[in-house]
Amino acid sequence: MRGEIWKKVFKNYGVIIFFVILVIILSLLSNKFLNIANVLNIIRQSSIIGLVAIGSTLTIISGNFDLSVGSVAGLTGVIAISLTNRFGVVSGVIIALLVGIVVGFINGFLVTKARINSFIVTLGMMTIVRGCALLWTNGYIVAGKIESYKLIGRGMIGPIPIPIIILVVFVAIFWFFMQKTRTGRYIYAVGGNKETAYLSGISVSRYQTMCYVIGGFLAAIAGIVLTSRMNAATPNDGTGYEFDAITGTIIGGTSLAGGEGNVLKSILGVILLNVINNGFNILNVNPYIQYVFRGFIILASVAIYSVRFRKE
Template identity: 40%
Template sequence: MSLSQVNHKTKIVETKQGQFKNSILNFLNKMGIIVVVILLCLLFSILSSDFLTWNNIVNVARQTSISAILAAGMTFVILTGGIDLSIGAIVALSGVCAVYFSGFMPAPLGILCGILIGGAAGYVNGFLTSVTRLPAIIVTLGSMTYLRGIAYVVTGGYPLMVESSFFKSIGTGYVGPIPIPVIIMIVVFVIAHLVLKYTVFGRNIYMVGGNEEAARLTGIKVTSSLTWVYTISGICAGIAGVILAARLFSGQPNAGMGYELDAIAAVVLGGTSLVGGVGFIIGSLFGALFMGILSNGLTLLNVPYYWQLIIKGLVIVLAIYIDRVRRKRD
C-alpha cells in the first residue's frame, strides 16, 4: 500500500472520528439536561423513599410550572442575546393587579387584565431596549425596581386576598389527576415550540441572536422582533403571577423575588446560549425541571433552606460556566 493511500485512509478515519465526536457533542447539547434530570431523579429516589410517590411527583410538577413558564418567556429573550431581570417584579405586579381587578369585575376578566399588564410591562422593556438601544440588563434592572414599587402602591404594602373560587382553582384545581398549573405550563411550551420552530418570527429570533446586524441587512425588522420577545416574556410572567396568586390565595407585592435567576439558570442549563442564536425550548423545560427537582429533593432530605440557597447559587454559576465552555468549543 502506497503512502498516499495510507494518508487517505487516515484522513477518512479522522473525519469519521470528528463526525462521531461532533454528533456526541450535539447530542449532549440538546439531550444532556434530560440525562441529568433522569440521573437526579434516580439519586433522590435512592436517598428518599418519599421522592417517587405520586403526591410528591404532582407536587414537583405544580411547583415547577411557575418557573418553567417564566423560563419559556426568558428563552425568547436570551435567544436574541438579551436578558430580562424584571420578570420577578412582573409576577408580583400581574398577580396583585389580577386580584385587584377580580374584586369588582368577573374573575376571568380580572385575570386577563393582570396578564395584559404583564405583557404591557414587557412591551415597555422591549421598546426601551430596541428603540433607545439601552442595554437590556440596565433597562430590566430599572423596571425590576419600579414595577415592584407599583405593586406596593397598588396593594398599599399589604396582600390582597383572592375571593373568587374560579381564581383559586387556577392554582389549586385539577383536570383529572393533573394540576391545572401543569396543564397551563404544557400549553405554554407547546405554543412556544410551534412559534420558534415553524414561524417566520421564530426563525427571525434565531437570526437576530446570531448576528443582529446581518439580520437587519437581510430585511428583518430587528426592532419589532426585540420588542415582541420582551412582550412575550412579560406575558409569560403575567401568567405565572396569576398562578402564584391563585396558589397563595392572595396577590402579594413581594412575590416573585429571585424568580428571574431561576429562570435564567433553567434556560442556560437547557442549552440556550447567553449570547443568543442557539437553543431550544424543550431544553428550558427540562432545565426548570432540574431546578424544581433539586429544590424538592433537598427539602425531602431536610437540607436547611440556607444551604439550599448556596447550592442553587452554585448551580447558576455552573450553568453560566457550561455556557462559556460551550461557546469556546463552538
C-alpha cells in the same frame, strides 16, 4: 471523530443527561422520591417559574435580557386579585394580562428604539414595577375573596392540576412558534447575528419587541397562577423569579449570547432546579448546605456547556 459525537451529545442532551443522573441518585437515596404523586408535585411546583422561563428563553434567544419579569408577575398578580375582588375574575385576569403586555412593550420600545442596553432598561423597569405593586397594595397583603378565582391555581382536570395544564399548553405553543414558524426562525436569526438579520431584511426591533411582549404576557400569567394558588397577593410576590427563570434557561442550554436555545429544555432546567429542592426537602438536608449544593449543581450543569464552547 469520537470527540465530535460526544460534543454533539452534550450540546443537544446535556440537560437531559444531568437530569437523569440526578433522578437516579435521588431515587436511590429515598424511596419517597420517584412516584407519580411526587412527579406531579414537582411539575406543579415548576409551573409558575416555568411560564416565566418560556419568556426568558425567548428574550435571551433574541439577544436581550429581561430582569423585570419577577416584578411583573408580582404586580399583575396584585392587580388580578384586587380587580377580581371588585369586578369579577374576567376583568381581573384580562387587565392583568394587558398590564403584562404593556410593560413588555415599553421594555421592547426602550431597548430597540431608544437603544438603551436591555440589562439597564429591564433593571430599571424591575424597580418601577415593584414600586407600583407596593403603591397599589400600600404594602399590605391582598387576600382573595372570590372562590372561582382559586380554580386557576388549585383546580384539577382529572388527576392533573390546572397549573400543569397551563404550562404544557404554553410550552407547546411556544415550542411550535419558535421551531416551526417563520417568525420563530427570524427571532433566532435576530439573536444569532443582528447585522446579518438586518441586512437580510428582517426587522430586528420588531422581533425583539415581540419577545419582550411575550415575556411580559407570560409573566402576567405566572402572576395570576401564583396569586390564584395562594388566594392572596403580597407586593413582594415574584421577587427573584427572573433569576430562577434565567438559571433554568441557562441550565437548559440556552446561550447567553443569543440565537440559540430551546423552550422545552429551559422547562427541563426549571424542573431540574425543583427536583433539587424537592430532593433536599425529602432528605431533610440542612438548609445552609442546600445553598452550597444548589450553587454547585448550577455551576456543574453550566460547566458542561462551557467545555463545549471552549472546544469550539
